[in-house]
Amino acid sequence: MTDASKLSPTAPAPGLRQLFSGMLMVALSAFGGGLSAWSQRIIVEQRRWMSNEEFLTGLTVARLFPGPNQINMAVYVGTFFRGLPGALAALAGMLLVPFTLLMGVGLLYFEFHTLPALDRVLAGVVAAAAGMALSMGFKILDQYWKDPMALLLAAVTFVLMTFFHVRLVPLVLVAGPLAMAWYWPRPSHTRPTAGAPR
Amino acid sequence: MPPLLLAAAAEAASCTPMRLNDLGHLLQVMGTFLGLSLFSLGGGNTLLTEYHHLSVEQYCWLRPSQFADIYALAEAAPGPSSMIVGLLGMGAGWPEGPGWALLTAYGAEIAILLPSTLLMVVACLSWNRLRDSPWRVAFERGLGPITLGILFAVGVKILKTADTNAAGVVVSLLVCVLMLRTRISPLWFMAVAGGLGAFGLINR
Numbered sequence: 001m002t003d004a005s006k007l008s009p010t011a012p013a014p015g016l017r018q019l020f021s022g023m024l025m026v027a028l029s030a031f032g033g034g035l036s037a038w039s040q041r042i043i044v045e046q047r048r049w050m051s052n053e054e055f056l057t058g059l060t061v062a063r064l065f066p067g068p069n070q071i072n073m074a075v076y077v078g079t080f081f082r083g084l085p086g087a088l089a090a091l092a093g094m095l096l097v098p099f100t101l102l103m104g105v106g107l108l109y110f111e112f113h114t115l116p117a118l119d120r121v122l123a124g125v126v127a128a129a130a131g132m133a134l135s136m137g138f139k140i141l142d143q144y145w146k147d148p149m150a151l152l153l154a155a156v157t158f159v160l161m162t163f164f165h166v167r168l169v170p171l172v173l174v175a176g177p178l179a180m181a182w183y184w185p186r187p188s189h190t191r192p193t194a195g196a197p198r
Numbered sequence: 199m200p201p202l203l204l205a206a207a208a209e210a211a212s213c214t215p216m217r218l219n220d221l222g223h224l225l226q227v228m229g230t231f232l233g234l235s236l237f238s239l240g241g242g243n244t245l246l247t248e249y250h251h252l253s254v255e256q257y258c259w260l261r262p263s264q265f266a267d268i269y270a271l272a273e274a275a276p277g278p279s280s281m282i283v284g285l286l287g288m289g290a291g292w293p294e295g296p297g298w299a300l301l302t303a304y305g306a307e308i309a310i311l312l313p314s315t316l317l318m319v320v321a322c323l324s325w326n327r328l329r330d331s332p333w334r335v336a337f338e339r340g341l342g343p344i345t346l347g348i349l350f351a352v353g354v355k356i357l358k359t360a361d362t363n364a365a366g367v368v369v370s371l372l373v374c375v376l377m378l379r380t381r382i383s384p385l386w387f388m389a390v391a392g393g394l395g396a397f398g399l400i401n402r
Binding site (some may be wrong): 027030031033035057058061062063064065066067068069070071072075076079080083084087088091094095097098099101102103105106107109110111113117120121122123124125126127128129130131132133134135136137138139140141143144147149150151153154155156157158161162167168169171172175176178179180181182183184185 | 233234235236237238239240241242243244245246247248251263264266267268269270271272273274275276277278279280281284285288289292296299300303307311314315316317318319321322323325332333334335336337338339340341342343344345346347348349350351352353354355356357359360362366367369370371372373374376377378383384385387388390391392393394395396398399400401402
């Protein structure tokens with residue numbers, strides 16, 4: 001234990017209103033991006049609600065479970081102190097401003113998207129956004145590079161969805177349990193690695 | 199007419215927009231998103247092909263180009279990109295006027311977030327027991343590769359939906375590489391590409 005982690009959780013547990021305002025601050029600070037860095041700075045360093053270790057556990061849980069990571073993180077922080085009501089308060093704080101803003105943008109879009117000038121600009125923006133979408137898979141590819149089974153599973157999933165138009169829900173319901181069975185932790189051996197006999 | 203084209207024409211003709219002018223349809227939309235919520239793996243982006251299928255092919259709320267626009271808007275806007283569901287709901291309700299569009303937008307967003315939020319609350323409260331469970335380990339390791347495959351399928355789907363000219367595809371590929379190799383904010387890529395679109399270099 002470092003000094004910092006001993007010192008950090010000094011503040012009393014936040015109430016519902018503080019959870020709301022804290023997450024509102026996180027959402028406002030992160031307007032340029034870097035949401036998880038901002039939530040760490042505000043929750044751990046400024047408000048001292050949690051130790052860094054507790055925060056990192058939250059990130060792990062948020063990534064593991066279904067749902068958007070940042071939203072799950074807000075739910076974690078809220079639940080940590082006030083259970084379900086806390087989760088809803090934190091979620092409301094996190095979403096209020098961005099969602100209201102997006103609704104405004106959406107109304108403008110549906111009202112004006114037929115204007116040729118706007119459509120031309122959007123054609124360009126869409127090309128950039130497609131590039132961002134394309135990068136998502138490559139971003140996490142590295143961690144599976146040495147696991148042939150993982151690459152095979154990913155390839156089969158990709159082919160089924162792209163060329164055979166298999167829908168997401170049946171795919172996950174069939175492939176998920178099979179993959180879980182393959183990766184079920186075996187006590188005697190280490191996890192399957194490249195070239196290791198099964 | 200070749201059979202493939204005929205089939206495509208028949209599909210397009212059968213796809214009449216689902217009107218959301220009564221509460222029953224709104225609840226149906228919410229039910230659809232409620233059912234999808236727990237399949238949002240890997241941060242939620244895995245659902246994009248499913249959103250595309252529902253809003254463009256099944257219910258015909260949006261034309262393909264509109265879906266691409268909405269994806270771009272949700273990516274450009276600050277906050278979690280999963281808020282795209284609010285925009286899908288808005289598109290669904292738009293024919294009934296802005297008020298109803300906002301109602302469906304909020305309904306859709308709440309529906310997509312509710313189940314995963316409840317599961318997350320349960321997970322947080324029982325994390326100490328879950329942490330060392332073999333189920334957790336198998337879930338994490340097993341679903342990871344599947345998520346990887348889905349994300350690649352999503353990338354290809356969005357690229358196809360964007361349906362820009364050759365210059366646009368080159369920009370898409372360039373942005374993909376820059377996203378992986380640099381830490382430049384994606385907003386810059388969107389701004390520059392938007393400029394290229396305004397001058398007619400990228401079109402669709």
